[in-house]
Amino acid sequence: MIPPKFDYHAPKSVAEAVALLGSLGSEAKLLAGGHSLLPMMKLRFAQPAHLVDLNGIADLRGICLDGDTVVIGAMTVENDLIASDLLRERVPLLGEAARLIADPQVRNRGTIGGDIAHGDPGNDHPALSLVLDAQFVLQGPNGRRTVAANGFFLGTYMTQLEESEVMVAIRVPSFAKGTGWAYEKLKRKTGDWATAGCAVVLRQSGGVVTHIRIGLTNLAQTALRAEEAEQCLLNQPFNEAAVKRAVAAAMAITDPAEDLRGDPEYKRAMAGVMVQRALNNAWARSA
Amino acid sequence: MAKKLINVTVNGKSEERAVEPRTLLVHFLREDLHLTGAHIGCETSHCGACTVDLDGKSVKSCTHLAVQCDGSQVTTVEGLADKGVLHAVQEGFYKEHGLQCGFCTPGMLVRAYRFLQENPNPSEDEIRVGMSGNLCRCTGYQNIVKAVQYAARKLQSATAA
Numbered sequence: 060m061i062p063p064k065f066d067y068h069a070p071k072s073v074a075e076a077v078a079l080l081g082s083l084g085s086e087a088k089l090l091a092g093g094h095s096l097l098p099m100m101k102l103r104f105a106q107p108a109h110l111v112d113l114n115g116i117a118d119l120r121g122i123c124l125d126g127d128t129v130v131i132g133a134m135t136v137e138n139d140l141i142a143s144d145l146l147r148e149r150v151p152l153l154g155e156a157a158r159l160i161a162d163p164q165v166r167n168r169g170t171i172g173g174d175i176a177h178g179d180p181g182n183d184h185p186a187l188s189l190v191l192d193a194q195f196v197l198q199g200p201n202g203r204r205t206v207a208a209n210g211f212f213l214g215t216y217m218t219q220l221e222e223s224e225v226m227v228a229i230r231v232p233s234f235a236k237g238t239g240w241a242y243e244k245l246k247r248k249t250g251d252w253a254t255a256g257c258a259v260v261l262r263q264s265g266g267v268v269t270h271i272r273i274g275l276t277n278l279a280q281t282a283l284r285a286e287e288a289e290q291c292l293l294n295q296p297f298n299e300a301a302v303k304r305a306v307a308a309a310m311a312i313t314d315p316a317e318d319l320r321g322d323p324e325y326k327r328a329m330a331g332v333m334v335q336r337a338l339n340n341a342w343a344r345s346a
Numbered sequence: 347m348a349k350k351l352i353n354v355t356v357n358g359k360s361e362e363r364a365v366e367p368r369t370l371l372v373h374f375l376r377e378d379l380h381l382t383g384a385h386i387g388c389e390t391s392h393c394g395a396c397t398v399d400l401d402g403k404s405v406k407s408c409t410h411l412a413v414q415c416d417g418s419q420v421t422t423v424e425g426l427a428d429k430g431v432l433h434a435v436q437e438g439f440y441k442e443h444g445l446q447c448g449f450c451t452p453g454m455l456v457r458a459y460r461f462l463q464e465n466p467n468p469s470e471d472e473i474r475v476g477m478s479g480n481l482c483r484c485t486g487y488q489n490i491v492k493a494v495q496y497a498a499r500k501l502q503s504a505t506a507a
Contacts, residue, residue: 061369061373064367067350067411093409094409097370097411098389098391101389112411114414163457163461163478164404164457164479167404168409250479
């Protein structure tokens with residue numbers, strides 16, 4: 060399979076990429092790692108007349124610290140998240156979850172920004188961004204703006220990223236001391252998308268949950284933040300009954316699509332299992 | 347849709363060609379350079395039969411544009427042997443029967459070549475994870491793991507010597 064014809068552009072700066080998007084208009088698509096877009100082009104699900112390749116923009120790669128916030132360039136690849144000592148120290152959930160994404164070769168190409176901006180509910184970084192209280196830095200013709208992950212995902216392949224904008228960075232607050240985390244992803248095989256996935260970040264004080272985020276992967280049109288489930292646990296002692304209530308509340312907001320991974324009933328049941336495991340694992344790691 | 351001139355060093359040899367932007371790396375290698383080692387399998391980045399080494403990283407050449415490789419170094423399975431002497435990973439697959447039909451083998455070899463540089467002394471589990479981007483429908487992977495272990499031992503003893 061060969062993609063349809065297109066013109067190729069390789070800007071060297073974000074400003075140049077934004078200018079290209081402005082002049083080429085809606086016929087242009089941004090090319091990040093290409094592991095969603097190129098297969099879609101081969102299958103003619105996407106036929107952009109122009110590809111604007113972000114791979115030559117050095118500023119978009121790398122992980123650094125800004126005060127207490129970890130700033131991840133949007134074109135940073137999954138294997139660089141796994142290898143990052145800074146992330147291991149500050150936001151260990153990200154590197155750990157990245158190991159569950161795709162396979163070693165794909166992780167050399169697939170980028171965190173592409174994974175988020177694509178708006179595919181099967182991608183893992185959307186739910187991770189939700190539980191990390193991440194913020195996305197977007198650059199367009201009128202400069203930069205920062206938007207919260209919560210509210211960014213509008214529907215399948217639809218996000219707050221405008222056609223004229225490039226995602227520049229993902230800003231993630233460092234974990235406070237004692238934070239527990241987990242990402243549980245049920246998949247049929249290496250490289251598969253989640254049948255059901257759940258990300259959790261929580262903190263406690265003396266056995267009572269003082270901070271909780273629950274995010275769900277591939278269980279609806281977008282990644283979900285399970286806020287009702289969070290409320291079942293927040294300011295409560297963490298115990299089996301509370302977890303059970305949270306699991307039920309999380310399952311209730313899922314709306315999974317039937318596919319080769321299973322029917323909605325099965326996926327919803329597996330969502331419950333993933334939420335329960337993620338909560339218990341995150342709790343066990345919290346202090 | 348103008349063609350773009352690219353210069354890529356493939357297996358140590360500089361190659362300059364004009365390519366259509368839509369030309370995939372695997373097609374560039376197979377059809378323009380006649381290096382047919384990298385195989386076209388699933389075409390959707392799952393199977394790993396098209397794996398090549400690009401600037402020191404394993405990539406799936408079916409999901410990478412040739413035009414993106416301008417100025418890059420590519421190693422394919424054809425570049426592993428040195429003057430007719432098999433690379434340790436090739437010897438390992440031969441000695442340990444790490445193949446049956448052979449379709450996945452070029453991708454397996456190129457991935458194993460890079461994996462053993464990333465992790466020269468891997469456990470069996472690490473081999474299975476490190477090679478998890480390559481599918482084999484014949485062997486059940488057991489002999490592939492043994493082949494990579496063989497290569498790891500051989501490369502380690504060569505380093506020690």
